[in-house]
Amino acid sequence: MPPTAADYVRILPEIVLSVWGMIVMFVEPILPAGRSRKGLGIFSAFGALAAIAATFYQAQPQFAGFGFNHMLHVDHFSIFFHLVVLLVALATILMSLDYLPFQKIDHGEYYALILLGAVGMCLMSSAVELVLIFIALEISSISSYILAGFRRHAAESAESSMKYFLLGSFATAFFLYGVALLYGATGSTNVFDIAATLGNASRIEPLAYVAVALIFTGLGFKVACAPFHIWTPDVYEGAPSPVVAFMSTAPKAAAFAVLIRLVIDTASPHWFWVIWTAAVLSMCVGNLGAILQSNVKRMLAYSSIAHAGYLMVAFASASNRELGISAAMFYSAAYAAMNVGAFAVITQMAGSGERFSQIDDYSGLGKRSPMLAAALTFFLLSLIGIPITGGFFAKFYVFSAALRTHLIWLTIIGVANSGMGSYYYLRLIVRMYMFEPRTDAPAPRVQLGVGLAIAISLIATLWLGVLPNVVLHYTQGAPTILAAH
C-alpha cells in the first residue's frame, strides 16, 4: 500500500526537524570560520517551533491512527511525548545560544545534532514496529553520544562521551537481542500484534521472558534506572550543561514512552516485579547517592536516577492502566520542565570551562543574583515536591495511582525516599541563601536565550502545579488508545 498524504502528516514533525537539521548542516561549512553561529541557533529554535506547530497540526482527529503500513501510530500518547521532547529541545537550543561561544565551542552542528536527535526521540514515541523503534533509538542515542563530548578540548567531556558511547552501545545491543527474541517468541514485530499474541496465548514461550529481560536492560540504561545507572554521574558531570539538560529529560521521556508501549502495554510477562524492583532500587540508590555529592551536576545526576524511580512507581501501578500510564506521562512532563529549568540555571552559572559547578560555588547566590537564585530555588522545590510546583502534583499523582492499585509498600518506600530526598536539594538552597557570597565566582548577566529557557521551564512547572487539569485530561485520554486490549 503506497503512503498517502495523511501518512506524511503523521511524520510531519520528524520531517520538519530533519529538513531543518540538514539545512543547518549545509550552512555550517559555508559560514566563515570565525563567524558567530548564533544565527544558526536562532534558526534552529524556529525549527523546533515549527515542529511544535506541525505536532499541533498532526493532533487533529483525522490524522490519528496507523501510518506507513502499521509502522507508527499517532495518538494522544505520541503527541504528548512529541510536545515534551520538542519543548525540551527548544529550551536547550535557547540556553546554548550564549553558552557555546562562551565555552569557545561555537559550532553549527551542535544545533543540527539536537534537532536530529529530537527526530529519533519523537519517532520513539510514535513507532509501533520493533525495527523502527530500534532505529529511532539509535538516532536519538548517537546524537546524544556526540553532544556529550562536545566540549572537545576538555578531557572530562571526552571521557563522558566515551563512557556514554561504550556503555550505550552495549545496552543497545541488549535491546536489539531482546527485540529479536521477542520476534522469535511471538512471530511478529508489531507491538499491537505482540500484545494480542501475548494476551491470547494460553502458555507463554520461555523465550518471551528472556526477551523482556533483555529489552528492559536496554531501556533501563537509557532511562538511567538502577541497577543500570552507573554511567549517569560521570556522563552528566563531563558533558556540557545544556546537553545534560537535554539528555537527562528528552531521551529519557522517549525511552519511557517505548517502555510503556513495549513492555507494559503488551502486558509482557512478569513486568510487574521487574518494574517494582527497579523502582525501589532507583529511588534508594539515587537519593542516597545524591546526598554524598559535592558537585551540583553529579547531585542532579543521582537525583535523576531517583526520579526515574518515582516514575517506575507509576509504571508499577499500570495494572490500572488509566491511572498508571497517565501518572507516568504527567511525571515525565513535570520532570522535564523542572530539570531543564534547573540545568538552565546551572548553564548560566557554569563559567568558562564549567569551573563553577561545585555546591560551594553557589554560596550566597541569593545575594549575587537574586532572580537566578529564586528560579533555581523554585525548580529545586519542585524536585522536592512542594506545593504550587509541577513536581508536587506529579508526585502526588504517582503515589495516589500507586495507592489506588494497592501498592502500599511501594508507596511507603517512595514517600520515605521523597522525604530523604528533600535533604540534598535543601542543602543547595541553604547554600544559596544562608551563606556568605563567594567573591571569586562570577555572576554573569543573564542573556536573553538562557532567560527565555528559564522562563519557559518556570511557566511550565508552575502551570503543571497550579492548573494541571488540561494536561491531566490529555494524559488520561491516552491509555485508552494504546495497544489492543
Place this chain on the structure above:
Amino acid sequence: MNTSTLNPWILTLTTFLPAFGALLISFLPRRDRDIRWFALAISVITLLVSLHLPAHYREVAPTNSGSFAYEQNLRWITSPNIHYHVGIDGISLWLVVLTTFLVPFCVLASWKSIHERVKEFFILLLILETAMIGVFIALDLFLFYFFWEATLIPMALIIGIFGHQRRVYAAVKFFLYTMIASVFMLAAIIWLYAQSGTFDFVELQHLLATGAIALPGRAALWLFLGFFVAFAVKVPLFPLHTWLPDAHVEAPTAGSVLLAGVLLKMGTYGLLRFNIGLFPAEAHKNAPWIITLAIIGIVYGALVALVQPNMKKLIAYSSVSHLGFVVLGIYSFTRAGMDGAVYQMLNHGISTGALFLLLGVIYDRRHTYEIKEYGGLATPMPVYATLFLLITLSSIGLPLMNGFVGEFLILSGAFQAKAIYGIIAATGVIWSAFYMLWLYQRTFYGAVTVPVNATLPDANLRERSILWPLAIVALIMGIFPSLWMNSIDASVAGILGAQQAASSAPTLQVKVNTVLK
C-alpha cells in the same frame, strides 16, 4: 455594596490578597522604605477585609455541624477529584482573624530590624500569610495539604536568611521535622482518596461516620496516626518539640511571632478539625496517652522554661507548656475543655506573639537575649516595663486577662474528664507564674545591673503602636470573652455533638452530669 454578594468570595479575597501584594512587591524597585510601607498597607488592607468575616458571621453562621460559613466550592482539578472548597466555622473564623491581625505588627516589628534584603523578606512574609490563612479555610484535604506545605518554605527561609547565629541549623531542622512528618499525612490523605474517591472534608466526614468507607483491619488507627504525627510535630507535642526552641531562638522577631502565634495553631487546629473530625472513635481510644503526653509537655515545658538563661528560649519552652494545655483541652472531649482550648489558641497567639515582639524591642537595642545582660530595666524604660507586665500577666493567666479564661475552661474540662488530669495540669499554671514573674523580676526590678542599660531609650512611637493594641486586646479578651466565645462554643458543640453520635465510647457528658450531681 450589598455585603451578601461578597460572601462567597470574601475568603478567597482575604487569602490571596497578601500573595497578590507579594507579587506586586517583586516588581517594585529596591527602595526599602517604599517596600516597607507597601507591605504594611497590604497587610492592613487584608486585616480590614478579613474583619468582614466576624462582622457578618452571625448572618451566615452554620446551623448544623458539618456545614460552614462563607463557603465556596469550585472544581479545581477534574480527575483526581479535587475542589477548591473553602469555608469557616466559629473556630477557624478567629484563627483567620488572628493571622491577619498579627501580620501588620510583624511588618512594623521588622521595620528597622530587617535592613538587608528587605524586598525578599516582605515577599516571604506575605506569601506566608496567604498560606497560613489557606490552612484555616481549606475544606478539601488536598487543598489543605497544599497550603500546609506551602507555609513551610517561606518560614524556613525567614529563619534561615534573616535569623541569628545558628539560623541555618535551625531552619534545616525546622524544615526536615515538619516536612517528614507531613509526608505521612499526605499518605493518609491519598489513602482516604483511594478508598472514597473524594478529598472533600465534609463528604469524607459523612462517609466515615456512616461507615460507607470500608476501613480494613487497623486502617483507621494508621490513618489517625498519619494525621496525628503531622499535627503533633507542628503543635509541638512532647517529645516532638525539639525543633521549636531552636527555630524560635534563631528566627527574627516577625518569624517568632508568626511561628508561635499562628503556625503552632495550625497543629492544634488540625487535631481538632481533621483528627477528631474524621476519626472520632480512634481519637477517643487514643485520648489517654495523648493527654498524658500533653500533660508531660505542660510540666516539662514549664520546668525547662524555668531554668533558661535566654529569654527567647524561655518563651519558646513556655509555648510547649501552653500548647500542652490546648491539646489537653481538645482531648478532654468536654465542651468546656474544647472551648477553652480554642480560646487558649487565640490567647497564646496574642500573648506569646506580644512577648516575642517585646523581646524584639530590647533585642534591637542590645542584640542579646541573655537574661543576665539585663536587670533594672524598669528605670530607663518605664512604658516598656508596664507593657511587659501587662502581657506577662496575660500569659500567666491572671483573672481579668485573656489567659485566665482559656486555662480555667481547659482545667475544668480536664477535671470533668478525669480529676488527675486536672490536678497535674493545674500545677502548670503555678509554674508559669513562677518562671514568668521571676523573669520579670530579674529583668525589670532593682537597680540597673549592666551600665549600658541605664541609657536605653524607652519604647518609641512605632513600638508603642505595636504593643498597646495587643495589650488592650488581651484585656478585652479577658473581660468580655463572650464576644468570641459565642461563635466558638456553637462550633465546638457541633463537633462534640457529631462526636458523641459517632463514638462508641460511653458518652462523657453523661459521666460529667453524674459527677456534677
